[in-house]
Amino acid sequence: MENTPEHRSGYVAIIGKPNAGKSTLMNRMLGNKVSITTHKPQTTRHQILGIHSEEDLQIIFLDTPGVIDPSYELQKAMMKTVDRARRDADIILLIVDVTDYNVPGRIFKMFSSMKNKEIFLIINKIDKTSDQQCQAVAKEIQGKFDFDDTLFVSALNGEGLQQLMDTIKENITSGPPFYPKDMLSEQPVRFFVAEMIREQLFLLYHQEIPYSSTIDIVQYDERDDLDYISADIIVNRESQKGILIGKGGKAIKKLGKSAREVIQAFVDKKVYLDLHVKVREKWRENPSHVRHYGY
Numbered sequence: 001m002e003n004t005p006e007h008r009s010g011y012v013a014i015i016g017k018p019n020a021g022k023s024t025l026m027n028r029m030l031g032n033k034v035s036i037t038t039h040k041p042q043t044t045r046h047q048i049l050g051i052h053s054e055e056d057l058q059i060i061f062l063d064t065p066g067v068i069d070p071s072y073e074l075q076k077a078m079m080k081t082v083d084r085a086r087r088d089a090d091i092i093l094l095i096v097d098v099t100d101y102n103v104p105g106r107i108f109k110m111f112s113s114m115k116n117k118e119i120f121l122i123i124n125k126i127d128k129t130s131d132q133q134c135q136a137v138a139k140e141i142q143g144k145f146d147f148d149d150t151l152f153v154s155a156l157n158g159e160g161l162q163q164l165m166d167t168i169k170e171n172i173t174s175g176p177p178f179y180p181k182d183m184l185s186e187q188p189v190r191f192f193v194a195e196m197i198r199e200q201l202f203l204l205y206h207q208e209i210p211y212s213s214t215i216d217i218v219q220y221d222e223r224d225d226l227d228y229i230s231a232d233i234i235v236n237r238e239s240q241k242g243i244l245i246g247k248g249g250k251a252i253k254k255l256g257k258s259a260r261e262v263i264q265a266f267v268d269k270k271v272y273l274d275l276h277v278k279v280r281e282k283w284r285e286n287p288s289h290v291r292h293y294g295y
Ligand SMILES: Nc1nc2c(ncn2[C@@H]2O[C@H](COP(=O)(O)OP(=O)(O)OP(=O)(O)O)[C@@H](O)[C@H]2O)c(=O)[nH]1
Pocket: 016, 017, 018, 019, 020, 021, 022, 023, 024, 025, 036, 037, 038, 039, 040, 041, 042, 043, 044, 045, 064, 065, 066, 067, 124, 125, 126, 127, 128, 153, 154, 155, 156, 157
């Protein structure tokens, strides 16, 4: 009788400072954009699941918010998300931007209490500097923690990612598939739609606006000819409402247009996107508001 190979599965948490390239790395490993990415720190606020399946193997990546010292409730919720992911994980990837390589003590403290997990140091953005600099950075960080392995990658251009995938696969142990094999992530379409609007907001607005806003999808109607989506942009202060809307509604129109284009490509259908700005005074400081908006 033929021996079928044993099925293997495992959770891989992607952890690091804001802007290290965690979401870019996960998307690239999956070959699909699941997690939003921008040049601004603190883009990711949730745990974003990305599933890589093969016939006898399933790897579940957990993209997480960048590790910071939280100062308001939303950031505290984000750090709880990181903590949950690292507890759930079998393998942890510490992603370090080689050009901004100071690893917060908070991260090493997190690692010191963990047992039975493989922890890999991933030096990212190697396209931005010399091999020599990459080695020097790795050496310095290795001096602070005993990593199971160190790899050098560019999440942006794909260098080193095949080797990273192979290393992960070598360390995945026997287990069942946790998700259907054709599934790429777990959240519903409206979650991704909210994320895509937030991504455009991060790209188009400056200073505190992206950090003061969240998106609430209030209606999602799948009609024959188009998807009708009504979304509230929640801001933290009255004065931010005017900035979001802009002179004569110019700014919000621009946001609506670019978000609609991205959403249309995602749902592969025409979209009508209705955006409204609402003020929820200090929502990000308020635990029940933060929970209400899904954090
Ligand atoms: N040059 C270069 N840029 C990269 C690389 N990886 C990511 N970036 C850029 O770094 C920025 C941050 O990338 P993200 O993937 O959003 O970073 P993140 O770690 O998920 O950030 P947060 O969600 O804010 O914690 C983006 O502008 C990326 O294009 C890389 O390998 N090389």
